[in-house]
Amino acid sequence: MSVDTMYLILYNYFQWRQCRCTQKINTILVMSDTLVLNHDGMPLSMLPPSVIDWQLAVKLLYLNKVMVIKEYDDWTVRSQRMELKVPSIVMTKRYVRPRQKVLFNRKMVYLRDNYTCQYCGEQFQAKDLTLDHVKPKSRGGGSSWSNLVTCCGTCNWLKGAKVIEPLTVPKEPNYWQMVKAAKNIIPYSLRDPAWGEYLGYDDDSSKAVNE
Numbered sequence: 429m430s431v432d433t434m435y436l437i438l439y440n441y442f443q444w445r446q447c448r449c450t451q452k453i454n455t456i457l458v459m460s461d462t463l464v465l466n467h468d469g470m471p472l473s474m475l476p477p478s479v480i481d482w483q484l485a486v487k488l489l490y491l492n493k494v495m496v497i498k499e500y501d502d503w504t505v506r507s508q509r510m511e512l513k514v515p516s517i518v519m520t521k522r523y524v525r526p527r528q529k530v531l532f533n534r535k536m537v538y539l540r541d542n543y544t545c546q547y548c549g550e551q552f553q554a555k556d557l558t559l560d561h562v563k564p565k566s567r568g569g570g571s572s573w574s575n576l577v578t579c580c581g582t583c584n585w586l587k588g589a590k591v592i593e594p595l596t597v598p599k600e601p602n603y604w605q606m607v608k609a610a611k612n613i614i615p616y617s618l619r620d621p622a623w624g625e626y627l628g629y630d631d632d633s634s635k636a637v638n639e
């Protein structure tokens with residue numbers, strides 16, 4: 429298996445689940461089992477975090493594509509022939525050039541705008557937000573980073589087909605701006621608190637699921 433194939437497989441396994449939380453705007457539950465680091469010790473991806481399930485981690489280990497950095501002390505899997513501690517953190521044996529392009533989708537536009545309506549300036553939960561075309565579709569406005577902004581239901585209704593200047597001129601964000609935005613706004617629940625050090629989350633912003 430080539431490194432590129434491995435990279436694609438990893439990405440297919442990334443899980444980025446959202447749940448609603450009454451006190452917090454959004455909580456990303458990083459529920460998968462094993463954090464994958466690149467050969468330089470940085471996570472293979474930060475947006476979303478490169479986390480895979482233990483079965484894939486074991487497979488990559490067996491294929492000699494990754495090495496174990498940390499195991500779970502209290503989690504062992506057994507087959508008829510072998511017994512193995514589940515890896516909590518693995519590192520690729522070769523450096524994989526990271527892809528740092530921000531996906532263009534609804535969630536990413538909300539994140540760029542800090543979950544804040546770009547007309548009234550209030551912050552909302554994702555379920556109360558929508559996307560607004562600054563230049564309406566009926567006037568030829570397209571769906572792009574520079575023409576879509578986060579908008580609450582009320583402002584969306586009031587605005588209708590009018591053209592109103594949003595609070596911030598919308599533009600395509602860069603990858604690291606979005607990583608920073610995610611850190612500021614999205615509390616992560618980590619399977620293993622040890623991941624926090626690699627993902628750059630301190631104890632206040634991350635919480636072990638197993639606690």
Ligand SMILES: [Zn+2]
Nearest residue numbers: 545548580583
């Ligand atoms: Zn609004």
